[in-house]
Amino acid sequence: MTVSLEKLRAAFRNANTTANRGNFRRYGTDKLEVYPFWNIPVDSRAVVRFLPDKNEDNPFMFILPYDYHFLTVGDKSRLFPCLRNYDEDCPVCAVSNSYYKKGDEENGRKFWRRREYLTQAIIVKDPIEHEDEETVYEGTVCVLPLRSQIYKVINEEIESGDLESVPFDFEEGYDFFIKKTKQGKYDSYNVGSRFASKQRALSDDEIAVATSSMIELRELIPEMPDVEEMEKFVNAVIMGVPVDDEDEDENDEPVEVEDVVRPRKKKTEPVVDDEDDDEEVVNQSVDDEDDDDELDAEAILAKIRARRKKD
């Protein structure tokens, strides 16, 4: 009985993850699998060894910051890379800023960009109990999309001057422990996650797998999204009216506020993991004053229209 219940739970978890991804490809390449470290059991730890970015011009050498927006309207969610990744003005950031300027923090947060720190690493020890025996991460190079908690740990340890060499050095680098603990209701990764205290040289096998699998981290950044499509979705979120994907071309103009029946605000689901403490706040439903929303929406839509004309 227990076994089938576990399987059922896993099926639901997978379904939720897929739904959350919407119709957007999360990363720009499938060359590496993503290691889902957020699925390690509470109080266990994974051991990984970060590898350098193949692009030697990356100033962070083994980490690439990546910003995105996760927007939800009705039962549709979309993930859009922030246009700042491509050195362009981002309409979603602009909407977020307008809300913040008006003192509407809740809507400001809803549109605010989120950040992942993209890394690649050899999975040295994987404590996840995989139901599918074919899933083997140990000994392979995977993508690890880190959030602020682990990033801060790495940052502090590098700043501290305690490391004798860069952590991703094949000979003199350090393994990294990702530990998951429960802090109150939430999973936490900043208690016990750290670099190993001793350096470790990679084995010949590890060096072979690293050199044959490593990528330029910027390959992970998806292609720049279509700006009009992005703005259309933003309009829909502001209005609270789901976009109709079937007839892409028909409804380019935003719906007038007066014609709109607002659906009840729904809680948004966390994206893939709920590592980031900031996000918990975003996910709490808060009563909002709808009258103010409409005023804001009109002003912001006007801005988006003006911007589009300018281009």
Ligand SMILES: [Zn+2]
């Ligand atoms: Zn943005």
